[in-house]
Amino acid sequence: MNTLVRVHVICEDEEKGRKALKQAFDVFKKIDHLTNRFPENKPVAFSPGDVLKINGSAGLKPVQVSADTIRIIQRSQYYAGLTGGAFDVSIGPVMDSWGFGNNQQYVPADEEIGRALSLVDYGKVEVDPGKATVFLTEPGMSLDLGGVAKGYAMDEAVKALREVGMKHALINAGGCVYALGTRPDGEPWRVGIQDPRSSGDIVAILSLKDSAAVTSGDYQRYFEQEGVLYHHIIDPSTGKQARELIQTTVVSESATDADILSTALFVLGPRRGMSFVEDLPGTGAVLIGPDKVVLATANLNNQLTFTGDGGYQIARNVTQKR
Ligand code: ADP
Numbered sequence: 636m637n638t639l640v641r642v643h644v645i646c647e648d649e650e651k652g653r654k655a656l657k658q659a660f661d662v663f664k665k666i667d668h669l670t671n672r673f674p675e676n677k678p679v680a681f682s683p684g685d686v687l688k689i690n691g692s693a694g695l696k697p698v699q700v701s702a703d704t705i706r707i708i709q710r711s712q713y714y715a716g717l718t719g720g721a722f723d724v725s726i727g728p729v730m731d732s733w734g735f736g737n738n739q740q741y742v743p744a745d746e747e748i749g750r751a752l753s754l755v756d757y758g759k760v761e762v763d764p765g766k767a768t769v770f771l772t773e774p775g776m777s778l779d780l781g782g783v784a785k786g787y788a789m790d791e792a793v794k795a796l797r798e799v800g801m802k803h804a805l806i807n808a809g810g811c812v813y814a815l816g817t818r819p820d821g822e823p824w825r826v827g828i829q830d831p832r833s834s835g836d837i838v839a840i841l842s843l844k845d846s847a848a849v850t851s852g853d854y855q856r857y858f859e860q861e862g863v864l865y866h867h868i869i870d871p872s873t874g875k876q877a878r879e880l881i882q883t884t885v886v887s888e889s890a891t892d893a894d895i896l897s898t899a900l901f902v903l904g905p906r907r908g909m910s911f912v913e914d915l916p917g918t919g920a921v922l923i924g925p926d927k928v929v930l931a932t933a934n935l936n937n938q939l940t941f942t943g944d945g946g947y948q949i950a951r952n953v954t955q956k957r
């Protein structure tokens with residue numbers, strides 16, 4: 636997943652704790668393999684994961700995949716529908732045209748983006764849960780689960796920790812955080828929301844208990860050309876970078892949902908994003924615009940503390956509807 640995964644468990648039995656850690660990491664490895672779009676540089680025989688198989692059979696035939704892959708894609712499709720395609724896992728060809736993934740990034744010509752965009756359509760991603768198959772109906776289509784895989788892996792890792800009796804844990808996978816239970820002293824875990832323009836500094840502190848907080852930012856993966864930064868969150872309606880926000884954080888009991896939504900809100904922008912997320916039960920969001928204006932949903936009021944650092948202007952509740 637191209638990121639550092641840090642799992643922190645607190646329990647009384649060290650051996651049990653170490654076993655739990657191993658299980659959590661095994662989950663991340665498994666989901667990474669299933670969702671990886673690029674064959675690994677391994678000298679030994681490499682067995683392709685589900686996404687490689689699905690992409691390799693685009694326009695040809697449905698591919699049988701694991702229950703995990705079906706669940707990831709079904710949830711993605713659900714939110715693709717709700718967001719009018721702002722979140723779209725068939726974004727693969729456009730990611731390729733920008734060179735994300737193979738580290739040969741450059742700004743593609745409009746015609747190249749146009750060609751790639753004609754292959755992006757979540758309606759052409761066919762999932763058959765009964766047969767456990769996925770089919771991309773057009774040749775050249777490709778899935779990219781980079782906006783959801785980490786969150787799903789997180790939920791599965793948390794499930795594994797709970798199953799072996801872990802009561803207090805904190806997992807961080809590159810901006811995707813899960814607070815399992817409370818801290819051992821019974822207080823909620825406290826997690827910083829990064830300052831998008833000053834790494835190492837934080838804009839706010841979130842109190843979390845049995846909850847995920849997932850952050851997407853324009854600084855996570857990007858390249859620079861002629862003084863302009865090109866990052867990795869693409870608006871599927873244009874094939875170009877979404878530019879209305881610079882960072883989004885979503886809080887939810889489901890890390891899968893929070894991961895999808897952090898990317899989706901980034902694309903939707905402050906106005907459409909806020910009005911969308913305020914109608915979603917159990918979901919909180921903190922959106923930061925390029926003007927350093929911060930919008931937060933009202934349901935986070937009791938768990939969100941701004942540091943006052945970095946010159947951010949907090950527009951709390953401005954879009955509250957009811
Ligand atoms: P990060 O990977 O830094 O945590 P995100 O969760 O926001 O950030 O995911 C960004 C990734 O999602 C991109 O690298 C790409 O793989 C994929 N992606 C980019 N734009 C979209 C989009 N509009 N819909 C779905 N996935 C996207």
Ligand code: MG
Pocket residue numbers: 781782783851893894895896897898
């Ligand atoms: Mg995401």
